[in-house]
Amino acid sequence: MSDKWDLNPKEDAPEEGSTTPPSDDEGTNNAANANKGADDDGADANVADANGADANGADDKNANDAGDSNGAGEDDAGDNGAGENIDAREKARLHGFVERTPYDYSVYATGRKDDDADREEPAWLANAAVYEWNDDYGDVGPAIPELEIELFGSDYRMQAGTKFDAFKYEVTVEAPEPVHLIREFANAGLHPVMLENIKLCGYRFPTPIQMYCIPAILAGTDVVGIAQTGSGKTGAYFIPILSRLMGKAKKLAAPRPNPRTYNPATDRVRAEPLVLVICPARELAVQIFDEARRLCYRSLLRPAVVYGGVPLRLQLEELGRGCDVLIATPGRLKALMDKPGVLSLNRVKFTIIDEADEMLQDDWEEDMKRILAGADVNADDDHTYMMFSATFPKEARKLAKRYMMDDHVRIRVGRTGSTHTNITQKIVYVDDSAKRQALYDLLFSLPPARTLIFVNSRRMADLLDDYLFNLELPSTSIHSDRTQAEREDAIRAFRTGQMPIMVATGVTARGLDIKNVLHVINYDLPSAAHGGIDEYIHRIGRTARIGNEGLATSFYNDRNEDIADALVKILVETNQDVPDFLADRIPEGELVFDDDSDKDSVSSEDTDTKTAMPGDTATDAAGEIAEEPKWTAAEEPKWDGGNDTPAGDEAW
Numbered sequence: 001m002s003d004k005w006d007l008n009p010k011e012d013a014p015e016e017g018s019t020t021p022p023s024d025d026e027g028t029n030n031a032a033n034a035n036k037g038a039d040d041d042g043a044d045a046n047v048a049d050a051n052g053a054d055a056n057g058a059d060d061k062n063a064n065d066a067g068d069s070n071g072a073g074e075d076d077a078g079d080n081g082a083g084e085n086i087d088a089r090e091k092a093r094l095h096g097f098v099e100r101t102p103y104d105y106s107v108y109a110t111g112r113k114d115d116d117a118d119r120e121e122p123a124w125l126a127n128a129a130v131y132e133w134n135d136d137y138g139d140v141g142p143a144i145p146e147l148e149i150e151l152f153g154s155d156y157r158m159q160a161g162t163k164f165d166a167f168k169y170e171v172t173v174e175a176p177e178p179v180h181l182i183r184e185f186a187n188a189g190l191h192p193v194m195l196e197n198i199k200l201c202g203y204r205f206p207t208p209i210q211m212y213c214i215p216a217i218l219a220g221t222d223v224v225g226i227a228q229t230g231s232g233k234t235g236a237y238f239i240p241i242l243s244r245l246m247g248k249a250k251k252l253a254a255p256r257p258n259p260r261t262y263n264p265a266t267d268r269v270r271a272e273p274l275v276l277v278i279c280p281a282r283e284l285a286v287q288i289f290d291e292a293r294r295l296c297y298r299s300l301l302r303p304a305v306v307y308g309g310v311p312l313r314l315q316l317e318e319l320g321r322g323c324d325v326l327i328a329t330p331g332r333l334k335a336l337m338d339k340p341g342v343l344s345l346n347r348v349k350f351t352i353i354d355e356a357d358e359m360l361q362d363d364w365e366e367d368m369k370r371i372l373a374g375a376d377v378n379a380d381d382d383h384t385y386m387m388f389s390a391t392f393p394k395e396a397r398k399l400a401k402r403y404m405m406d407d408h409v410r411i412r413v414g415r416t417g418s419t420h421t422n423i424t425q426k427i428v429y430v431d432d433s434a435k436r437q438a439l440y441d442l443l444f445s446l447p448p449a450r451t452l453i454f455v456n457s458r459r460m461a462d463l464l465d466d467y468l469f470n471l472e473l474p475s476t477s478i479h480s481d482r483t484q485a486e487r488e489d490a491i492r493a494f495r496t497g498q499m500p501i502m503v504a505t506g507v508t509a510r511g512l513d514i515k516n517v518l519h520v521i522n523y524d525l526p527s528a529a530h531g532g533i534d535e536y537i538h539r540i541g542r543t544a545r546i547g548n549e550g551l552a553t554s555f556y557n558d559r560n561e562d563i564a565d566a567l568v569k570i571l572v573e574t575n576q577d578v579p580d581f582l583a584d585r586i587p588e589g590e591l592v593f594d595d596d597s598d599k600d601s602v603s604s605e606d607t608d609t610k611t612a613m614p615g616d617t618a619t620d621a622a623g624e625i626a627e628e629p630k631w632t633a634a635e636e637p638k639w640d641g642g643n644d645t646p647a648g649d650e651a652w
């Protein structure tokens with residue numbers, strides 16, 4: 001037990017095991033789906049989406065939160081009542097947690113807010129404003145100050161930190177021709193509008209994966225990009241692709257109605273995107289869409305996003321205006337492909353599969369076959385395929401080859417499936433029966449901060465959220481049983497700091513990029529059935545992104561033995577403390593990882609492997625000497641009481 005609670009507790013933090021959540025004997029609050037509010041007016045926790053949204057369909061990543069049984073030892077929530085818990089409340093506020101905010105059930109029940117009679121739909125994230133093309137402008141449109149503030153000025157946008165040494169990994173490039181890395185955006189041959197947008201984004205230097213992907217993609221090859229979580233993979237493909245298209249949009253894009261005179265009754269078109277990005281989760285799709293909205297600013301390229309849970313009607317309307325860059329989850333994409341006259345993939349020049357190892361799993365096979373090789377899909381040589389992820393197990397790499405050209409370029413920053421040292425990883429032994437108490441203690445042993453808690457089942461997410469909420473902590477939760485409106489509300493509340501604690505299943509393990517997530521807690525470690533060590537890597541990667549630092553605490557017990565060896569190797573590789581109870585698993589000699597070698601998937605006899613270390617001033621693979629990138633952070637990560645919401649700012 002000596003390894004428990006060495007998390008630098010605050011001076012007034014409770015002794016080990018001594019903190020008892022203030023009790024409340026007013027009974028239980030076991031609403032099935034734990035959507036809770038201050039009022040007890042009988043709001044149904046599991047309200048069907050009143051806006052005609054289709055059911056939470058199979059277009060989202062369900063794999064890791066499908067299992068509803070967490071087996072023996074799962075706690076039953078509900079012993080902390082729904083009524084006001086004065087002691088707990090005082091304790092939470094004294095500790096610095098923000099006041100919890102009740103949900104507005106009227107939105108779920110009617111789709112209307114009481115104070116907003118005109119609003120008929122929830123504000124779907126998919127409906128966010130995009131820069132609208134207008135033929136009068138030529139290739140580059142004028143700035144739109146309000147949109148510019150919305151896209152680039154939000155206080156909730158991630159800011160790069162200063163700890164970029166953590167990304168100084170050896171980069172392995174396997175390519176038939178040398179890839180000449182770029183060390184500055186300005187020298188990368190990018191379109192002037194793209195350079196402006198990169199500046200507006202605040203990206204000062206390319207990250208290692210961007211240094212190699214930008215030139216490779218500009219050269220027109222298929223690319224597999226593998227790099228650690230939070231290292232800018234989205235930009236690594238969007239920056240070169242959109243830049244390439246910016247000068248050619250007029251020639252390549254399908255005719256599109258003028259937004260100024262658009263009449264849906266007469267002007268609707270079939271959407272014929274040039275770029276298609278497929279990803280496994282709805283919230284991730286929205287996030288990629290946001291990056292596209294920023295990088296397409298002032299260009300002719302119009303981005304759109306489609307995903308399940310949003311009324312189909314709205315997405316048909318959106319596609320009817322035309323789109324050049326389409327981001328989609330597979331289920332909804334397939335549904336739209338099946339509708340006549342709505343969407344055609346015959347113009348697609350770039351298909352990107354984000355979180356590719358996840359998308360190549362059996363669960364997605366049928367959808368992916370249809371999307372990647374359907375009759376309507378552009379099968380010409382000018383169609384480039386790309387795959388990106390932080391993890392890429394061998395089996396997935398073999399499958400990936402099916403879709404890639406033989407001479408594709410493979411770019412790997414560090415070891416496939418590795419993580420970086422900006423994440424401090426703590427493993428704490430906690431029996432299942434003690435987990436809730438341990439969680440409560442843990443939350444109070446550190447300054448309050450944006451905290452993401454992962455569990456392995458939807459039921460556990462509900463129970464735990466209920467438990468925390470009833471202890472007056474500002475928590476919310478997200479999983480695949482929730483309506484999309486609820487999911488989007490949870491993300492908004494978490495992102496803005498309204499609810500700085502979020503309980504989640506694997507549905508948000510991948511890709512989610514939320515500012516100031518300083519602590520990730522694996523309440524349940526992901527066993528093999530829940531994605532295993534790769535899932536662990538993605539989950540902890542929700543903190544310490546893009547040069548920031550963060551903490552990941554995992555509750556371990558004997559039920560997690562199936563990932564113990566892999567976990568210990570990750571800890572050793574990233575110079576983390578290995579707790580006593582796992583010490584006998586530390587391998588002797590050199591660390592050997594199953595996924596280390598790409599030799600099995602090198603696709604061409606001629607493939608040449610080059611390595612270089614971005615950030616060094618040494619001669620790189622192309623023989624150029626470059627300055628070490630100098631990163632400056634707009635701000636340091638901060639322990640902020642869990643809430644950095646600027647007063648009165650309701651952006652996002």
Ligand SMILES: Nc1ncnc2c1ncn2[C@@H]1O[C@H](COP(=O)(O)OP(=O)(O)OP(=O)(O)O)[C@@H](O)[C@H]1O
Binds near residue numbers: 202210229231
């Ligand atoms: N060159 C850059 N400089 C500063 N910030 C950047 C740069 N490139 C990307 N970012 C920002 O870094 C954050 C992480 O990027 P992104 O989400 O693309 O990471 P990722 O590698 O795809 O992570 P994951 O594997 O978790 O999906 C985003 O907020 C993005 O806007």
